Amino acid sequence: MDKRATKRTFKSGFVTIVGRPNVGKSTLLNHIVGQKVAIMSNKPQTTRNKITAVHTTEEGQIIFLDTPGIHKPKSKLGDYMVNVAINTLNEVDLILFVVDVTEERGPGEEFIIERLKHVKTPVFLVLNKIDKVHPEALLPIIDDYRQRFDFKQIIPISALEGNNTGALVQAIFDEMQEGPMYYPADQVTDHPERFIIAELIREKVLHLTREEVPHSIAVTVEEMKRGEDGRTVYIYAAIYAERDSQKGILIGKKGEMLKEIGRRARMDIERLLGDKVFLEIWIKVKKDWRNQERMLRNFGFYDEE
Template identity: 65%
Template sequence: MYNANDTTFKSGFISIIGRPNVGKSTFLNRVIGQKIAIMSDKPQTTRNKVQGVLTLDDSQLIFIDTPGIHKPKHKLGDFMMKVAQNTLKEVDLILFMVNAEEGFGRGEEFIIEKFQTVKTPIFLVINKIDLIHPDQLLALIDSYKEKYPFKEIVPISALTGNNIEKLLEQIKGYLPEGPQYYPADQVTDHPERFIITELIREKALHLTREEIPHSMAVVMEKMEQKPGKEVVHVMATIIVERDSQKGIIIGKQGKMLKEIGQRARIDIENLLGTKVFLELWVKVQKDWRNRASQLRDFGFRDDEY
């Protein structure tokens, strides 16, 4: 339980679980203070575990943003579910995040069923409270109390930052005494190359139609900075499943691909703190989401989890 007088150094791993599009990545970026997880209004955009590190004077909180839990429709979906469910066994605390606007539904019921065999403490985090009336919130809290004995129920707004500090204090109260796993200035365990490909994918998600998002991957081909040069050269390939999708990504006279590149370059320069020359290509790999060898090539390795 939370004890405000506790002066020992706490550290631990916290998994953020929830249906697609409840605000997990927005929450992680808010807590860490910079973008390490991509955000989109299209569900299921997080595919790998994204680890964010928050180091405070008295604690280090290592957050794992998992893919949204959903029923898989292909091998990539199976991988995403395995990642999300395996983290339940590996962490010190679970944050079950729900969307205040959407209430309790079959998706939440599906996730709570997964909790029945989990011994890890679980918080219910009700996100997007800025979008509902306080009376609706009280009713929502009561409905969830009937479903599962959550250790804590914390309403927040990841977008505005409302109640985030309170949640962090309560999280610390449930973490064990432990070491500082990462240097104080490290905010993620993912290499820069991974984050850069995710930033490119985010821009493509924002700009393209509904048929594109889940059939798209981004692969880093080259990232180098020549001696004496201030510019980092990044070359990446956007992978899609059909020729028609390739045409959409490239756009008329290459305008879409150019826009994706311009927007991604701004975020990449912010990440690296230097000028970037970004070169993007588009390639068709038919049905890659159902091919285990290509999933491995694109970084989706379920043997790591």
């Protein structure tokens, strides 16, 4: 027997995850990859950049693009976020359209479906949060979406609980063609450590603050260096707010809010790096930065031409 005939084909491909804000896209991505590469929050519009995450098995390699939630933009930053999400639809081998089964289909889903009608890429409808509804409630939801678009597959899951996510991953592999290993098997993201660290800090602000504050901040890692002992990483980061009042909220009474942001972020960063971390955070004010293209470029939201 020819041994080459029994050799397993290695598959690879690019998959984008789209959906309205707060439907669980980042939770799904982190669950599949097995660690946090995209920040999670119960607040909408958590993801701002196109996050590349890599899932590698013996069968193949899936490169995921987790995009900002598609929403009606209210600023230049919002315009950028929506354009990033829409532009990925023509760049990939498969689209995962994630919806929240606890909410009725609305204008946000219709906006996405209309754009899906203009691409040739196959689309899986992923019904998320099935742990929150009775199984019988899924049938009318499935029928409703089938009438709106010809999905290649419809797969119910719970990203938070991990229900049926294995079946989703296998369905993705089944759709993939033979291809190369684009990234080393142990790599889970193409973003540098500084980006992930800044996102972990921003996640803590999302968790601890309310109303406009979480969406009015950007985080940059200004300096990152290893100490002389070789075991401690010193990180100096800045949180940029739009108004002085937001700066006051972020610092908190007697600095307690900033201390808590730093404490929670440091714990996650130490898990990420596997080292002891010294983290110092400053709060800076850049008025109306979300509508200033120069500031958006400085914060890495626009690719350089």
